[in-house]
Amino acid sequence: MASHDYVHGYSERESVRLSDQANTLEELLHSDTKYPAGSKVLEAGCGIGAQTIILSRNSPHAQITSIDISEESLDKARRFAAKEEVQNVQFRVESIFDLPFEDESFDHVFICFVLEHLNEPVKALASLRRVLKKGGTITVIEGDHGSCFTHPETGAGVKAWNSLVEVQAKLGGNSLIGRQVYPLLKRAGFTEITVSPRMVYSDSSRPQMEEGFVKRTIIPMVEGVRESAIEMEIIDAETFDRGIEDLHRTAEEFGTFNYMFFKGVGRK
Amino acid sequence: MASHDYVHGYSERESVRLSDQANTLEELLHSDTKYPAGSKVLEAGCGIGAQTIILSRNSPHAQITSIDISEESLDKARRFAAKEEVQNVQFRVESIFDLPFEDESFDHVFICFVLEHLNEPVKALASLRRVLKKGGTITVIEGDHGSCFTHPETGAGVKAWNSLVEVQAKLGGNSLIGRQVYPLLKRAGFTEITVSPRMVYSDSSRPQMEEGFVKRTIIPMVEGVRESAIEMEIIDAETFDRGIEDLHRTAEEFGTFNYMFFKGVGRK
Numbered sequence: 001m002a003s004h005d006y007v008h009g010y011s012e013r014e015s016v017r018l019s020d021q022a023n024t025l026e027e028l029l030h031s032d033t034k035y036p037a038g039s040k041v042l043e044a045g046c047g048i049g050a051q052t053i054i055l056s057r058n059s060p061h062a063q064i065t066s067i068d069i070s071e072e073s074l075d076k077a078r079r080f081a082a083k084e085e086v087q088n089v090q091f092r093v094e095s096i097f098d099l100p101f102e103d104e105s106f107d108h109v110f111i112c113f114v115l116e117h118l119n120e121p122v123k124a125l126a127s128l129r130r131v132l133k134k135g136g137t138i139t140v141i142e143g144d145h146g147s148c149f150t151h152p153e154t155g156a157g158v159k160a161w162n163s164l165v166e167v168q169a170k171l172g173g174n175s176l177i178g179r180q181v182y183p184l185l186k187r188a189g190f191t192e193i194t195v196s197p198r199m200v201y202s203d204s205s206r207p208q209m210e211e212g213f214v215k216r217t218i219i220p221m222v223e224g225v226r227e228s229a230i231e232m233e234i235i236d237a238e239t240f241d242r243g244i245e246d247l248h249r250t251a252e253e254f255g256t257f258n259y260m261f262f263k264g265v266g267r268k
Numbered sequence: 269m270a271s272h273d274y275v276h277g278y279s280e281r282e283s284v285r286l287s288d289q290a291n292t293l294e295e296l297l298h299s300d301t302k303y304p305a306g307s308k309v310l311e312a313g314c315g316i317g318a319q320t321i322i323l324s325r326n327s328p329h330a331q332i333t334s335i336d337i338s339e340e341s342l343d344k345a346r347r348f349a350a351k352e353e354v355q356n357v358q359f360r361v362e363s364i365f366d367l368p369f370e371d372e373s374f375d376h377v378f379i380c381f382v383l384e385h386l387n388e389p390v391k392a393l394a395s396l397r398r399v400l401k402k403g404g405t406i407t408v409i410e411g412d413h414g415s416c417f418t419h420p421e422t423g424a425g426v427k428a429w430n431s432l433v434e435v436q437a438k439l440g441g442n443s444l445i446g447r448q449v450y451p452l453l454k455r456a457g458f459t460e461i462t463v464s465p466r467m468v469y470s471d472s473s474r475p476q477m478e479e480g481f482v483k484r485t486i487i488p489m490v491e492g493v494r495e496s497a498i499e500m501e502i503i504d505a506e507t508f509d510r511g512i513e514d515l516h517r518t519a520e521e522f523g524t525f526n527y528m529f530f531k532g533v534g535r536k
Contacts, residue, residue, distance in 0.1 A: 146417045147526065151447045153414070179419045182471035183522035193473060197526065201465045203450035254451035258415065258465065260526065 025213070028198050029112075029141055029261060030054045037061035039107040043089075044096050044128055045069075045114030049077030055110060056086045065106075067094040096124045104133040112141040115184065119172040125188035132268045138190060140264045144178025147260035150250040157250075160243025163229035164222050170232060178262035190266025198261040202251065210251040218259070219247050293481070296466050297380075297409055297529060298322045305329030307375040311357075312364050312396055313337075313382030317345030323378060324354045333374075335362040364392045372401040380409040383452065387440040393456035400536045406458060408532045412446025415528035418518040425518075428511025431497035432490050438500060449532035458534025466529040470519065478519040486527070487515050 033055070035041050039062045046052045046066035055064060066089050068074050074091050081089055094100060096114075109128045115121040128138060145165045150157065168175040177184075182195045202209035223244060229235050235243075250257045301323070303309050307330045314320045314334035323332060334357050336342050342359050349357055362368060364382070377396045383389040396406060413433045418425065436443045445452075450463045470477035491512060497503050503511075518525045 144417065146421070147415075149412065149414045149444075149447055151451065153444075153447075176417075176421075179417055179421075179524045179526060182473070182524055183419065186472075186522065195469070195471055195473075195524075197467050197469045199465050199467055199528070201463070203463055204454075205450065205461060205463075254454065256447045256450055256463075258447060258528065260467070 035059035035062040041108045042106040044111040047073050049080040051112045053084050056089050064089040067092050069095050101131045105131045107136050109138040116175050116177045117173040122187045136268050138266050140181050142178040143261050145175040149258050151256045154246040156239050156243035157246035160240050163235040164225050166234045167225040167228045181262045181264035185266040192267040195264040200259045203256045204253050214251040214257045303327035303330035309376045310374040312379040315341045317348040319380045321352050324357050332357040335360050337363050369399045373399045375404050377406040384443050384445045385441040389452050390455045404536050406534050408449050410446040411529050413443040417526050419524045422514040424507050424511035425514035428508050431503040432493050434502045435493040435496045446530035449530045453534040460535040463532040468527045471524045472521050482519040482525045
């Protein structure tokens with residue numbers, strides 16, 4: 001993937017969305033990842049550093065190397081990390097497919113919301129496996145846009161949602177990848193693989209999820225592909241906008257929203 | 269719903285499937301439902317008694333009344349209960365919509381895999397609410413066939429799966445009801461509603477789920493609508509059979525299968 005093909009784009013709004021997402025989902029996705037003091041951790045595809053800050057906070061005495069292919073994203077990540085007074089992270093512009101590290105350089109590898117954007121995810125995992133020590137672990141976190149179902153569920157809402165899936169597919173990614181975390185890790189040669197699905201469910205008894213996840217993470221994510229989806233003739237503007245309105249109803253009094261993340265851990 | 273319209277039919281095979289399902293899913297769905305000694309519990313729509321046995325085992329000193337509209341199902345439930353030496357259940361042929369009990373007769377109501385078959389689920393819940401004591405609870409368990417996603421996911425597999433949804437819809441039911449448990453309870457006037465989604469996820473590290481859930485529960489359930497779906501011209505035989513083959517691949521080495529149940533509790 002060329003960095004400019006990143007489905008979510010690189011706007012300021014997108015930076016806010018990723019941070020909102022990480023804050024809302026932090027406990028659900030990250031609370032069980034803590035690396036020991038002194039361990040060397042590679043974060044592959046750190047983007048603007050939304051997950052980096054959490055990794056650093058949960059493993060303050062690990063030595064974290066966070067790489068990304070986009071210089072622009074890394075600049076934001078560096079500023080974000082400085083603001084958060086992160087001490088144990090080194091940022092480097094590198095490609096997952098051409099890692100400048102020796103074999104078995106790291107105790108652990110962490111990769112979150114990255115494989116979905118790559119057209120050769122097994123090759124990426126195999127490349128990461130090379131730099132992992134024997135006995136070390138890889139942690140993979142991905143969502144799956146095919147896991148989404150809502151009430152109410154309207155034709156326009158489904159079409160707007162699916163335009164997100166299709167735009168990402170046209171950019172060479174796969175937003176239906178969460179369900180494949182287990183087979184991908186297996187094909188890349190990892191063992192002792194365990195995958196745990198992590199459900200996000202909201203109804204009006206869970207206003208924090210409706211606000212933080214549906215309204216501030218999910219809907220802006222869909223809105224972010226509006227122009228691309230219309231330009232690619234995946235959907236027309238009128239249907240898209242009606243779909244966004246309908247998605248808002250899933251976070252109202254009688255609405256519900258469901259989405260699944262997958263967290264997998266494998267060993268070399 | 270007339271009893272002969274029950275989407276899954278009343279065959280012996282279906283009886284086995286429901287029992288398999290309950291055994292596999294018992295811990296996931298039922299382990300947190302335990303009623304106090306002496307409490308009066310109404311199980312609405314007990315069918316052949318698959319859940320009744322579990323209810324009785326988990327609450328051996330509660331007084332359970334289990335009703336169903338089908339005399340034939342109740343006969344099986346009675347035999348099943350006798351075989352399992354169930355002591356605390358009284359079976360009666362009754363309609364949820366015309367309950368012969370006085371207002372506030374029960375401490376608790378339990379209803380599992382029933383609302384999906386009714387075309388007036390809120391009316392059913394309101395009828396059950398009438399016979400519930402003030403402060404008593406209702407527990408609702410439903411699946412949601414729109415929550416299913418698999419790897420691999422093929423056109424034929426999706427069509428076979430969707431034929432199950434469409435047959436049930438033509439019989440006046442709604443197999444996409446799990447996501448609506450919260451709003452249905454709310455519309456029926458219950459308060460303090462909490463809904464917890466319960467994920468079933470299988471990959472080849474979870475052979476018990478692949479065998480017990482995908483191969484012995486899910487696929488036979490889809491196969492059960494084969495004749496109806498073909499007769500209703502929802503799908504042709506060739507596509508259906510190919511779809512079933514494809515669904516089997518989701519329980520093989522690189523396959524994954526995902527499905528969501530919803531358990532809701534509300535108070536009167």
